[in-house]
Amino acid sequence: MSEFFAMSGYARYLWPSFGLVLGVIVLNVVLAWTSLERAQVQARRRLEMRS
Amino acid sequence: MKSDEYTVAWLVARRDLRLAFRKPSQLIQPLMFFMIVATLFPLTLTPELSRLRDAAPGVLWVGALLSSLLALEFLFREDAQDGTLEQFALSGQSLTWMLFAKTCTHWLLTGVPLAISAPLAAGALGVPLSAMPALVAALLLGSFAMSLTGSISAGLTLGARRGGVLLSLLTLPLAVPILVFGANATQRAITGDDIAPPMYMLGAIAVLGATLAPLAAAAAVRIGLE
Amino acid sequence: MSWVWFHRFGSPPWVYGFARRWAPWFGGVAAIAMLVGLYGGLVLAPPDYQQKDAYRIVYVHAPSALLSLMIYTTMAIAAAVGLIWRIKVAHAAAAACAPIGAWFTVATLGTGMLWGKPMWGTYWAWDPRLTSELVLLFLYFGYMGLRAAIEDPQKADKASAVLAIVGVVNVPIIKYSVTWWNSLHQPPTRLIGEADMAGNMVWPLITMFGAFGLYFAAVFLVRLRAELLRRERNASWIREVLT
DSSP states (O other), X not given: OHHHHHGGGTXXXXXXXXXXXXHHHHHHHHHHHHHHHHHHXXXXXXXXXXX | OOOOHHHHHHHHHHHHHHHHHHOHHHHHHHHHHHHHHHHHHHHHSOSOHHHHHHHHHHHHHHHHHHHHHHHHHHHHHXXXXXXXXXXXXXXSSOHHHHHHHHHHXXXXXXXXXXXXXXHHHHHHTTXXXXXHHHHHHHHHHHHHHHHHHHHHHHHHGGXXXXXXXXXXXXXXXXXXXXXXXXXXXXXXXXXXXXXXXXXXXXXXXXXXXXXXXXXXXXXXXXXXXX | OOTHHHHHTTOHHHHHHHHHHHHHHHHHHHHHHHHHHHHIXXXXXXXXXXXXXXXXXXXXXXXXXXXXXXXHHHHHHHHHHXXXXXXXXXXXXXXXXXXXXXXXXXXXXXXXXXHHHHHHSOSOOOOHHHHHHHHHHHHHHHHHHHHHHOSSHHHHHHHHHHHHHHHTTHHHHHHHHHHHSOOSSOOOOOOSSSOSSOHHHHHHHHXXXXXXXXXXXXXXXXXXXXXXXXXXSSOTHHHHHHO
């Protein structure tokens, strides 16, 4: 098991790489969601102002 | 009446040249900027000529790019502000050709003087005399290409806030190939290698730019004027 | 076969509904595919003869690179469609692509640096592929910066469309840089047919390509909804969608 994590000595390049990409993946989901929520709030406000 | 595109282009070019010579100080500024940038490097890096010579291609070309960015401010801004650009767009004549003419005169007024006086700065950076003709030739082609790519970003940033900074940000990615090949040509000239490969690439970029950039610039200007 | 289904893609309310329905599915399948691909790449695939386990970075580096290029191309095509045929949905699509593409360009550069250090001895080299990928990042930033700097939304759409189209010339440069020039970065690896990679190394990679593609579709559809809402000022369909 520790062999797996050591990745024949390349662990300190490999795991940060995967961590970076995982971070980008998660971040993009979060950013997309918040962008949608903000757009919905603004659209609602515009609707209210009109009516 | 729809004039011949060449006539229109020539008229625009003549107008731009006349206007530019009424304010010669504006022409000197980019050149002075280039000289200052080139001299800053020996001051801050090292006075050792051999080490400066290694850095010379990069310094010269980055200096040329920065000077070109500074000069791009003058390409469309005044005409946009006083409504001339709008008249061009509405005139029914080819905006593409008019902008091409403007870009060419811009190059004649900024790029050509820079290329011709570059040997001064290059000599101060330890570049040998044998490399000077190649340097001037590469800078002539490269500055032409830079004016063309700059015309696109200048057109795009006409309607933008803080257009100046954005102009530089937009021009930079498009100018990278010019920098790469130009610096390569200069480096090869210094070491005495064959300069043909990068010069051909510079030429290709210049030709591609000359054919396509005015189209994109015209589209950008029309969008900005809407 | 009618053109009706094609015209639907130009209708903001239809696209909004499509995006709302399908994004979760794309996301779910993407997540499963990613887990399968990661298991295949990290556990099942054998170590490389030369690079030992370091080569496994390919399982995130190559898909990220593919996304960075594919998203830019999608953005440029959407921008062109929006510019030529004046279709608002197309402009919204282009805007939705940009931040995702920029982030995956960062991921590509980052994982590339982490792979380069053990393999080439350096985090960075000014070789054609790396340099043009960096230029791609600048193009994404320029695109988003231009959008942000122009007040009028329609002008912003059109101006950034011109920029996206002009910049697309960089994409083939990145792709073919390793064939055209002597590059530090390795040349293309054939995956199928006369493959340069062993079979049990290839299938996780292809799975990851698919997973990242589906993931992009999911996130893109979410962002597309936001962009559509921002562009629809008076439309009545918004009222129904929000309540």
